[in-house]
Amino acid sequence: xKLSRRDLLKAGAFAGAATxxxxxxxxxxxxxxxxRMPASKLPTPYSVPFARPKSATPVMSTxxxxxxxxxxxxxQLEILPGYKTVTYAYNGQVPGPVIRVNQGxxxxxxxxxxxxxxxxxxxxxxxxxxxxxxxxSLPQYDGYASDITRPGxxxxxxxxxxxxxxxxxxxxxxxxHTAQNAYxxxxxxxxxxxxxxxxxxxxxxxxxxxxxIGDAMFERDGNLLFTLDDASGMWGDVFxxxxxxxxxxxxxxxxxxxxxxxxxxxxxxxxxxSNNAPFHVIATDGGLTSEPLEVTHIRHAGAERxxxxxxxxxxxxxxxxxxxxxxxxxNRDYPNxxxxxxxxxxxxxxxxLDNNLPPVLNPSSPVMALQESQAVATRAFRFRRIxxxxxxxxxxxxxxxxxxxxxxxxxxxxxxxxxxxxENPSGGWFHPVHIHLVDFQILDRNGAPPQPWERGPKxxxxxxxxxxxxxxMKFEGRGRYMMHCHNLVHEDHDMMGQFNVVDPAQxxxxxxxxxxxxxxxxxxxVP
Amino acid sequence: MTAVxxxxxxxxxxxxSTSMDVAIALAALAAIxxxxxxxxxxxxxxxxxxxxxxIGLLQAAFALSLLRSEPSPRLIQVGIWGTVGVVLLYLVSRxxxxxxxxxxxxxxxxxxxxxxxxxxGDKQVGPVDMLTLVAEVALVVVLLGQLPRRAxxxxxxxxxxxxxxIWGLAILGALT
Numbered sequence: 001x002k003l004s005r006r007d008l009l010k011a012g013a014f015a016g017a018a019t020x021x022x023x024x025x026x027x028x029x030x031x032x033x034x035x036r037m038p039a040s041k042l043p044t045p046y047s048v049p050f051a052r053p054k055s056a057t058p059v060m061s062t063x064x065x066x067x068x069x070x071x072x073x074x075x076q077l078e079i080l081p082g083y084k085t086v087t088y089a090y091n092g093q094v095p096g097p098v099i100r101v102n103q104g105x106x107x108x109x110x111x112x113x114x115x116x117x118x119x120x121x122x123x124x125x126x127x128x129x130x131x132x133x134x135x136x137s138l139p140q141y142d143g144y145a146s147d148i149t150r151p152g153x154x155x156x157x158x159x160x161x162x163x164x165x166x167x168x169x170x171x172x173x174x175x176x177h178t179a180q181n182a183y184x185x186x187x188x189x190x191x192x193x194x195x196x197x198x199x200x201x202x203x204x205x206x207x208x209x210x211x212x213i214g215d216a217m218f219e220r221d222g223n224l225l226f227t228l229d230d231a232s233g234m235w236g237d238v239f240x241x242x243x244x245x246x247x248x249x250x251x252x253x254x255x256x257x258x259x260x261x262x263x264x265x266x267x268x269x270x271x272x273x274s275n276n277a278p279f280h281v282i283a284t285d286g287g288l289t290s291e292p293l294e295v296t297h298i299r300h301a302g303a304e305r306x307x308x309x310x311x312x313x314x315x316x317x318x319x320x321x322x323x324x325x326x327x328x329x330x331n332r333d334y335p336n337x338x339x340x341x342x343x344x345x346x347x348x349x350x351x352x353l354d355n356n357l358p359p360v361l362n363p364s365s366p367v368m369a370l371q372e373s374q375a376v377a378t379r380a381f382r383f384r385r386i387x388x389x390x391x392x393x394x395x396x397x398x399x400x401x402x403x404x405x406x407x408x409x410x411x412x413x414x415x416x417x418x419x420x421x422x423e424n425p426s427g428g429w430f431h432p433v434h435i436h437l438v439d440f441q442i443l444d445r446n447g448a449p450p451q452p453w454e455r456g457p458k459x460x461x462x463x464x465x466x467x468x469x470x471x472x473m474k475f476e477g478r479g480r481y482m483m484h485c486h487n488l489v490h491e492d493h494d495m496m497g498q499f500n501v502v503d504p505a506q507x508x509x510x511x512x513x514x515x516x517x518x519x520x521x522x523x524x525x526v527p
Numbered sequence: 528m529t530a531v532x533x534x535x536x537x538x539x540x541x542x543x544s545t546s547m548d549v550a551i552a553l554a555a556l557a558a559i560x561x562x563x564x565x566x567x568x569x570x571x572x573x574x575x576x577x578x579x580x581x582i583g584l585l586q587a588a589f590a591l592s593l594l595r596s597e598p599s600p601r602l603i604q605v606g607i608w609g610t611v612g613v614v615l616l617y618l619v620s621r622x623x624x625x626x627x628x629x630x631x632x633x634x635x636x637x638x639x640x641x642x643x644x645x646x647x648g649d650k651q652v653g654p655v656d657m658l659t660l661v662a663e664v665a666l667v668v669v670l671l672g673q674l675p676r677r678a679x680x681x682x683x684x685x686x687x688x689x690x691x692x693i694w695g696l697a698i699l700g701a702l703t
């Protein structure tokens with residue numbers, strides 16, 4: 001090679017230019033963490049008081065319907081003491097307002113996207129799609145990922161509320177931006193009650209407590225820091241419980257019902273009380289268990305809900321108990337991510353009317369009565385990363401889109417019972433798998449019985465490293481519904497597909513059949 | 528002056544220069560990287576996947592032609608400017624974005640200019656990207672050294688202006 005110094009300089013001008021910009025982009029990805037707020041500026045765990053999300057008030061109720069209006073807006077909130085954080089909030093709250101409904105009353109919710117046209121830091125258009133997680137809604141009201149509501153648009157969602165009492169949650173499901181939207185605050189609970197649950201006299205009112213457990217990372221200016229970690233997940237260094245960092249909750253010397261939702265974007269939890277005292281699981285994703293399940297810890301993936309009763313009656317006033325996290329494998333850990341929140345026992349008086357934990361809860365759940373012998377089909381779904389893309393049986397949501405939303409991973413018959421085998425062959429990550437529309441029963445995990453806390457109706461299951469989890473379900477309803485990994489970064493990077501519940505007598509509704517409209521074209525919410 | 532790409536052995540057989548061996552290795556590395564990445568890009572956008580396959584095959588063919596016989600200055604020029612084109616295409620994809628890449632096909636929604644389909648997905652620069660890019664840039668420099676003096680000077684000038692243009696566009700904010 002005969003290059004003169006001059007030739008080398010000229011070629012160097014090209015070489016430098018060609019590599020500098022990509023190098024800068026690569027380094028800035030790594031460098032995102034350098035913008036992270038130092039741990040010394042984060043609040044000391046348990047120094048911030050606990051808060052509960054407020055409830056939504058219906059704009060109107062009729063004999064059998066309740067109407068709600070929820071606006072999504074960019075809202076500045078104080079999450080870390082002394083800092084303002086721009087969030088995306090339902091009705092100005094993070095987490096959003098709790099919608100409370102009774103079984104048998106339809107809810108109509110007008111969701112309006114008043115978010116900015118473009119996210120000022122992440123440079124994406126924050127289109128949304130609202131999924132009521134846990135509801136057997138019609139396909140067009142299920143938050144189908146591609147059924148988006150763009151900024152300046154609105155859509156009325158109809159929720160049937162015919163299922164048993166349960167803790168649901170509504171959250172963003174907009175195609176490719178679910179993780180960012182949910183991370184910034186578009187999550188909230190939706191609590192449905194029924195006569196069976198009400199008759200049990202479980203802790204209620206102030207003793208029935210929603211617990212959103214999320215994680216976040218902050219920039220030095222207090223704004224949320226969003227990183228993708230090579231599309232493996234978003235891992236925060238602060239636990240937020242109902243939007244408060246590592247809060248301290250004052251509790252009375254009695255039983256409390258906690259509705260625990262892991263709304264972390266990617267993180268899974270394994271939590272226990274600091275004294276390892278047992279507590280009782282009374283409900284899972286799809287509602288009450290047959291009886292209280294005594295546990296000392298729960299492995300809890302994103303989107304799962306566990307309702308637990310903790311009895312503080314045996315503790316002396318002033319006792320402090322912490323809810324601690326033993327992080328399951330393949331999470332990214334930071335200091336203080338081994339603690340979630342604190343309970344401080346007080347001597348305040350309380351009512352004993354609903355201080356109850358009955359020995360029998362719901363012994364006749366149809367899904368928990370399903371038997372393997374009833375299954376007419378068994379299907380296998382492999383959740384794998386292939387060439388950078390997260391896939392289900394080698395396919396992604398892009399296959400659904402490119403087929404004009406016709407491509408399906410399965411076509412079960414309406415009212416049929418099937419067993420689905422959910423397989424994670426990797427040792428490098430776990431997948432919380434969510435199947436829309438249905439409640440399912442976990443049959444086994446790698447051939448072993450489900451974990452003690454999982455023995456109730458579910459709609460998300462933790463499919464851990466190297467695990468094969470078999471679930472059984474009955475397909476009531478009809479039409480196309482999504483199934484996906486609920487690590488929202490995996491979901492956005494396309495680990496999502498759909499199945500079609502086929503009714504030979506009638507076609508299912510089109511999930512893209514009732515689209516959002518510009519706000520000005522929306523008629524009155526209440527007819 | 529012609530480039531020295533082969534040197535005689537004691538037995539009188541011609542062997543390739545070390546520089547040419549390096550060029551073959553670099554071209555092959557780039558070809559393999561493009562072919563391996565093609566299926567992933569095909570999933571995102573078939574045109575992108577096809578582009579990766581075509582680039583990979585061309586780079587493989589170029590490596591093969593260097594392996595088989597002494598390349599002509601014309602072939603070396605094709606190798607240089609073809610590789611520069613691939614590098615420029617990559618630069619555009621990682622800065623302003625491919626302008627004619629598809630929007631998300633949801634009722635009328637289109638990506639805003641420069642907005643990635645997946646969050647940061649098509650603008651991320653991973654280690655494999657960087658390794659391939661460095662290989663291609665190094666290939667350009669090695670090939671430049673194989674050209675006759677006059678052609679080398681002209682080509683070096685072209686590369687310089689190409690580089691200065693990139694720097695200029697970056698400074699003006701056109702490549703961000």
